[in-house]
Amino acid sequence: MNPEILKLTPAIFWKHFARISEIPRCSKNEAAILAFLKEQFQAWGLEWRQDAAGNLCARKPPTAGFEASPAVVLQGHVDMVCEQDTGRGHDFSCEPLTLIRDGSWVRADRTTLGADNGVAVAYMLALLEDKSCRHGPLECLFTVDEETGLSGALGLDPSLVTGRILINLDSDLPGEFITGCAGGSTTSAEWNAQTDAVLEPGWKLFKVFFHGWRGGHSGVLIHEPRGNPLVSAGAFLREMVNSAASWRLFALKGGDKHNAIPREAVLGIALAPKDGEQLRSASKKILQILERELGEHAQNVQIEVLPWEGPVPTRWLTPSSSIQAASLLSALPHGVHALSQQWPGLVETSNNLAVVKLKDEVLHLVTSQRSSVASQGAELSRKIRTILEKAGASVKQADGYPAWTPAKFSRLRDLCAELWPQVAGTPASVTVIHAGLECGILGDKLPGMDMISFGPLIEEAHTPHERLGIDSVGLVWKFLTKLLEALK
Template identity: 45%
Template structure:
């Protein structure tokens, strides 16, 4: 597996990334990766501090004569999204991520790679170990649980940092720096499980919607990729009344911040209606392949009559109808584009997960917006769908947006350094995703912030990959910024 990074530069960064890939680090399980961070700090005789929730800061004093230079904070998150393909055998609690090189890309084998945010963390570790570069005071902030609600940043101790110049290493586009991000909020809807006996003679079939790309529910939401829950439900809503079909189970999606790639259901129906349902499956499979031929060409809708566990009860007529109508009416996708920044999604919502949770059917959604009032509006719209269905509705905790500051002194410095290095200024952007900068900026008054990183594609999905050539550029940009501040 180390063959994948053989000969890659910067060597220290890639070696740390390889080591990080050996360590289980799903959200809320960051203990081992935190221990690795601390071991590197101790090995390099650097002081470190943990807050009550488990965020870690490592402090590296300025080089001789540069101790009074402005302090810089490099920030990344320790956790990763743990997603795998259905046919991939992988236990994220203990198995290492298998790295593979494919031309100019590093990727994993049927799982998420963890370059989000493993590359940023590896860069910070490489900086911690660097003995050659002259620099002012440096701090390295490693937060936990970013991927499941930014809770590490939300609960960060407000005395953890000294510097007021923060570089977030969690963006995914070479040649761009980010100066703003969306805020977010989750809405969860619960329907009470109401089951009844299966009529005599009814037979179970399984219908699956798969082959979708999925992706990040903020970064990829504007691309119009298929949502497995919405597409499966669209078929069921139209087809089941025509074959006297009744749901017995439904599952789709797995993460609040990932567009669902797969969904499946078990349906009971009269045996003499199965042939008709098969015809409709074939018809909708063709429809979806046509509609999504450019963005999700591998989409598939399939029906099987065996090879699955058959439930002993099915949904009541009321639960069946309420669920199908609810999944149809809950919005998904882009709601509004920004009038201020061309091409920026301003507001969106993601129908993320559906499945049984104890004695209820749970539907998880997440909303994003760079405008606080619009975030509240789309969040309330989703809640209203739940209320209309007579469901129990929970409003999850949110996080603030990061308001762009085009006059930022750190931004002006970054433009100058980037132009000197690469012959042009970076593209200045805001991102339709929840970066920790918004929260950190709220907690630490006067914090000047930027976010940037190498090119990462397919984040939050097993297609995740990082572009090798852009990692070297990213590293040189980081080093040059440090030298410029210390000059």
């Protein structure tokens, strides 16, 4: 544990944040963090329950004078997106995160930090332990598996909580109070490639490595001109199709999480000797396009053509199947599909081309659709399904999760807007976001719930560049404790 982190304030928050950073908590690998939480609840003499989905709820009695106050539910998820830089070699299943203070920020050593949503876990632990805060009855709800499909919230036993005021601590900009979010679903597919074991004599094997893309949270950053290496790989293959070169595909991989914009991609291409410069020509052309399209976001982008150094394949996509794979990849959309008519500047509907992997002659694809308008999200999913099925792929579409529609009247929202300027000295911003939050599901399961979402400053979530603003942690803690005191 980095002692520099423990010197930060509020100390009670950073103590807990540092501690949970030592515990593995990738999505679907949450047993250790749940066991730790139970130990803490028991040590503090708190009542707690766990439902069949794995969600935990710990209750803290009201402080003196607040016995008649309504119960408040604080909520966040225990899992994190686990991403790392190429070559880092971090084992998320057993190794602790290495926390680093970097000026006014805390980050991890070339991995995701887990501030999304470790800050919620740390804030709730701090509130459960702290004896100086004044508040009514507290119910701290720790949900599981948010990042891979919100399955914890979807499986929540409604009897786990009794309060009808909910503070979700899964937002990333201080002073911004979220009252609504997009819904979402995933569309995955498998496409059977045609292969053979025959490669013409003299052909050479190449690795085309797409790297330097910034990636990021597909709900928060999809509108930025960050590009997607899978899109560029599709454009690259389209250049090969349009050339006179003789080539065959034997490897294709990029992306890892449905809710993270990919940062890297790899193509394995066998090429006839006469066409040795064709790969570099296609690389140069795609890079020129990216410079125009992405501007400053393209400054670290690279497409390297390298000799293939992995195991020599024994089968290759046939020429026709290579062309079909190129056509399929380049046909799939990525990015903003429509802007909101109700909230100027907000993305209404989008698609993330998230994961593509060629394995055992099957091309696996995962895309993630989000929309604040259910009919628009469904229409985009239908279009993607049509593209995939026309290419001969088998398609699966998950049920997804609902959008969170802003309430017409909300005492909690009004109180946040009133108190924030008193604490921070700056105006509050009440808005909706394109990212998915568990609030939409929780609102369906818990009718009458008055909900808000806010949090400290987090940048580059779902990437190894994720970082947490130190000063914002204390500011949000001060606001949170004042808000709980005001909810009488």
